[in-house]
Amino acid sequence: MADLKLDQIRKRYGAVDVLHGIDLDVKDGEFVVFVGPSGCGKSTLLRIIAGLEEITGGELMIDGDVVNTKSPRDRGIAMVFQSYALYPHMTVYKNMAFGLKLDKQDKSAIDARVREAARILQLDQLLDRRPSELSGGQRQRVAIGRAIVRQPKVFLFDEPLSNLDAALRVQTRLEIAKLHQDLKSTIVYVTHDQVEAMTLADKIVVMNGGNVEQVGSPMELYHHPETRFVAGFIGSPAMNFTNVRIDAVAPGKVTVSAPGGIKSVLPFEVPQSEVGKTVELGIRPEHLAPGDEETLSVNGEVDVVEKLGDSTYLYIKLANGDRVTVRAPGHSRIKIGDMVTASAPAGAAHLFDGDGKAFVKVDCPAEFSAEE
């Protein structure tokens, strides 16, 4: 077990810059998830930590040692691949023991470690099978087992659930969370699925275009996104955005309006220079509810209704052409074509300037805050 420190990590393929100086501190025992859209550099960063890609610039430290030029075997890491990458010609037992045999360890010690890992992952009955005789979920567990037996300082997971079907994915996700609780090990986990990130992580690193957009706990990212990108990426269904104009600014208050409906006073600290400019207003679907009881209201025609049972998502077309998703109760009887007004508390709003940076919210209500 160890901490991990990235200092201005850069990666360049030929003339293309893939990572533009990544700084990150991972503490001992922390579960960190890299999340971002395809091509954001999250897998490259993980492979750099693993030692499978060379570092173009910056420093990588595991357990206080600079490991920039060390080979994967000397870094004390273990990696679980998206494709499992099991050795097809070896049994489950041999797959797990293979890396250990090379360390010239005592046979009975190896055996004990393999059996212990097999017990944790419920692979006891499968030790003599070949990978081709296993289901996807079982293969994934073997791949995890192969990492566990190495007792690494840092576990690396590269989209380990992507190849599993939906039900198995949820189950394996729980197993990984439980594994982390049991082993208390440092884990770096890459995924493009924000639900996995939210459920598993102690700390989420949102990446975009080779940069870190924001680092924080799942709740911090959910309630206090620093950029429009993070706001749109975290949360499902995604946050609604619509353009509004800043009409007036007062200390801790801003008046915004949009043609055809929205006019509201929101609790943000906005500089005077922004008056008259167009900014983006963001509200999460789950904070909107049909009706006009709250301060921030939108209205328009419903053009799609999705019924999920416990809730119903209404897709409302605003006067300015933007679509807004509203989470209505499951028993909602609103139909396509209905004119609907939905509203949210002012404290639930997010406001982003022209560069996508969030304005500071003041007096954030407890229900929209990550503070405990």
Add this chain to the structure above:
Amino acid sequence: MSFSNIRREDASRAVIVHAILLTYTLVALYPIFLIVINAFKTRKGIFRDPMGLPNAETFSIEGFTKVLAKSNFELFFYNSFTVTIVTIVIVLLLASMAAWALSEYKFPGNTALALYLAIGIMVPIRLGSVSILNLIVDLGLVNTLTALVLVYVAQGLPLAIFILTEFMHQIPKDLKEAARCDGVGEFKIFFAIILPLIRPAVATVAVFTMIPIWNDLWFPLILAPGDGKQTITLGVQQFIGQYVTDWNAVLASLSLAIIPILILYLIFSRQLIRGLTSGAVK
């Protein structure tokens, strides 16, 4: 077009394809069949009815007794076998290691080297016979099996490297990287993971390499024609005279020569069928 039409078209196509393949098989196998049946006939039987099967009147194994009693057949056999096996082992080892280097590691001149090796496939090694003979004379290796092994290794390597490189490209990258993360050294990755996975390709290459060597007459004739070093194809030649050819003996020894190569082929072809990569990655 209706479904039945499509099906009828498919069926007629299958018939045509099979007819062509069957014809080709017959054409390819008939000479071998002739050799084998005539090996079991008397000399008269061979000349009177070369296409006929041996019957009570013409059946004879005089060819075999002559070969086994009068010539050093076991020695020729041993020589051919040694040369072939030693060559296969060296070619497979060197070619697979070279292929691994070419496919896995990026180093300056990688492509140029691969191209250089590929030229060996296009240029027949026999064009260099004179220089090879000079070289072997200078090395003092004339009339040794070593000379043959060296030449055959050179002859077999280019194609072997080419085929194995292609196969190694197909091994999932994740598998090698997983092994590296497991702390496995490069040699161990090669011998414990890569080689077992490309076993079918290795078997293919073994067959490709072995058959021309076993059948070669040219290099044994110019490099190792001396007594005691002759290979089987060269040994057979002693029954072929300028005026009289002992067909019984020639055909009998050729029939016998087929057996070991057939056995080797059966061993290797068993590996060809086995697909091992299933279950490695999804």
